[in-house]
Amino acid sequence: MSNLPPRITPPPLPVFTPQPPSAKPNRPSGPDMSVGLKIVLMGLLCCVLMIGALAIWLMAYDRNTTSADVSQDIVGQWGEKTYIDGPFLAIEPDTDSLRPAGIVPVALNVNANVETMSLHRGIYEAEVFTAAISMKGHFRSSDFKRFESDSITVKIDIDPHNVTETSPLKIGDTTYAWSRSDSSLHACIPIADLDKIEDVPFSTSIKARGSGGFFIMPSADTNTITIIGNATNPSFSREQLPVSRKVGKDGFSARWEIRHTVGGYNVCEYVGADFLLGVDRYQKVCRAIKYAFIIIILTFFSVFFTETTMHRPIPMFNYFLIGVALILFYSLLLGLSEHMSFGASYLIAAVMTITLITCYMWKMLGSKAVGLAICGVLSIMYGFCYVMLCISTYALLFGSLLLFVALAATMYGSLKIQYR
Template sequence: MNQNPPPGGTPPPIPRPPHHPSSTSIPPQFVPAHTGTAPRQSISLKILFIVLLSLLLLIPDMIIYSLNDERADRQKETTQEISKSWSGPQLLSGPIISIPYITKNNRNKDSIGGTIRLLPATLNACADIKSQTLSRSIYETTVYNADVTLNGEFDMHALKTTGIPVDRMLFSKAYVTVGIGDLKGVETINPIKIGQTEYTLDGTSDEDVYVNVTFNNNTDYTKFSQTEYEVEVVDIDDYTSSTSGCMQASISIDSTASATIPYSIIMHIRGSQSLGVTPIGAESTISMAGICKSPSFSGMVIPTERNIEADSFSAKWIVNSINRDYPQSFIGDKPYKISRSAVVTNMLVPVDRYQKTSRAMKYAIIVVLLTFISVLFAEIIVKHPINMFQYLLIGLALILFYSLLLSLSEHMQFGLSYLIAAIMTIGLISIYMLGVVQSRRVSITIGIVLSIIYTFIYVLLCLETYALLTGSIGLFIALATIMYASLKINNKGYRLQ
């Protein structure tokens, strides 16, 4: 209805239509908690930035990884230096009787044709070991003293298998040898008794029948060089012609007196890392026992009997000649075959901190991505944008965890080091998130998420057989949780509810 204005009066106000939100109004889905003109960022850009930042953080992660390897190499070098000063890994082989024989040359004259090696018919070896730990700086290695007894019998009938006539064997020039890894480790040794006669052993390294090859925990072979004092890991078929230490004495044998000849020898030796004995008898019984906190057994066969207690152990091997690949008598040298048949007790310090730290760092990318995704969800929930620099600081805190873990584990147990480093990292990020988003609920939630992640990673480090299965199931659950949470986010990165 039209109303005419009164003459000379003020026209009435024109009524305005009701206000409706227009397309130019601020969308109600996202209202920043703070005032300002900061531009909106879509979820796609944020995800792209998170991926790029995660890849960038692999650079400091690799730097710490290289530092971990460097410290592990330093640990090995220190162990070798201590072994050089004390004595290297010891490998006992023998006794072996060597008998030269003559042959006819082209001029029908006698000449030395070679050497026959006679191994014992029975070998009873007993070693009483007392280990101790030597330290240099933060690195440690295990050394030991051992009282060793070797006794048994030689069977002269075994010489017939060589095919050399007895009348060509020079029994007057026979000698007995006992191989040992490092002569420097022989503190005292009694004369060896062959039959009813005692012979004094002298040190030599001229015999090629011995080579000092022992086994480490990875079932590779560790060769200790007596002259260069270097420990080198080699493959099974990758040997050199260098010989180990050897003790030797000239003996007199009457081949017609008896078919069996008893022998015995007692020695006190010292060494480091491992003690091995070769089962050269047709029937060999080897016993090792003593004081050691962390013994392990390796070599051709594992012990037939073993018992490990808190600070002591005992082990027993029973090996027959059929278990080896060399006979009781032969012509020439068989150094590698003899050494490869050794049974070994390892007395290494259980230093696995570098290995576990290395394994933990392989999960770094997973920890970073899961943490960034959690922070992204927190940003969307509280409707408070978190800038890229703040994401970078959170990522650096996650990488710093591994530096803390490495440095702490060198001074305390790995489990305790992991706990302290995790608490420091979780506390730092949680408090920082509280200051960024001003939400105690979000801060606590991030702390819980990080606690779950670090606990899960520690469980994987402790597992061996089921580590892959547990890790796969854990990642499946994490991905399913993220997929479910992403259903509440639209393509622009704003919550729909």
């Protein structure tokens, strides 16, 4: 036997089994909190975000005030509302008369073409108009024989500042030049020129300018007044409404037919139209901000139901970032609307905001479907808000429909929440 030591068998090496790498969570980490607490925190966050919305509203209000001041300055230089009374005959008073006597026409036919336009000063603008007015009619020659005077004055009461051009007054076959006073146009007519005319026809035309409204006094016994223009939102709110009118996207036309006299003086007030400016860009931004709280609440609840149904808690900081994006929408809208139309500004600001939040939700939760769902919700909300801004008549209806749909979605989503 050999004296070799016994052979020692080494113990088997441990088998190394590689562990699969732990999957990285595709959700944000954050403290797990109860549903009630999270809803309370979302409400508080909404109130904080509305402070930012209020700041943007104050900015829009301040710019709206500046715009109104600039517009008023432009209007003061161009001309305010235009009022036309006449033509009528004014007799120089004698020593026993306290005021001039007046003779109104037997018939008066007025045609006016009013073209509105915008004047710009920097980023601000004012709505003004130019008007081409033609007048014709006739006086009764027998009325002149009641007055012992060598001449008579034909007057048209109108602010001369608003008059840009006049054509001579034509009576019969003779023309007379207009003169201007502080408040009217007048032409002196010798009575001798009218003795041979039984019915005294007249005609003239005026070019005027102004802003805000255009009005004519039906000063004759029988009046036919026609006003046409390119304004799409005239308001016929005076005492006498037109017998026929048509308003469309290409403009308007209105016609008045008025018969009256009481003791030689008309008993009707001015007829015409106010040209409403509608809701300008700053007013629309201010109105849009009024819906900010609803937009924020509905967006937060959409995100909340997403994280609840997917069991992927989202920290409140992420809610805050989403809310900031929603508030910046109004800052973008205000800035863009000063350089382009409100519709284009709204579209660009909405697309930027929706794209940002959609991509953020997609990357945060790792779900393309969630991102598209949030995109759809935001698109619907911003679409409804735009309709409410542009169609004020149906604002209440569309707003109620939006809230009803939101409530229905909230009720359905609440069934999937596990309360604890």
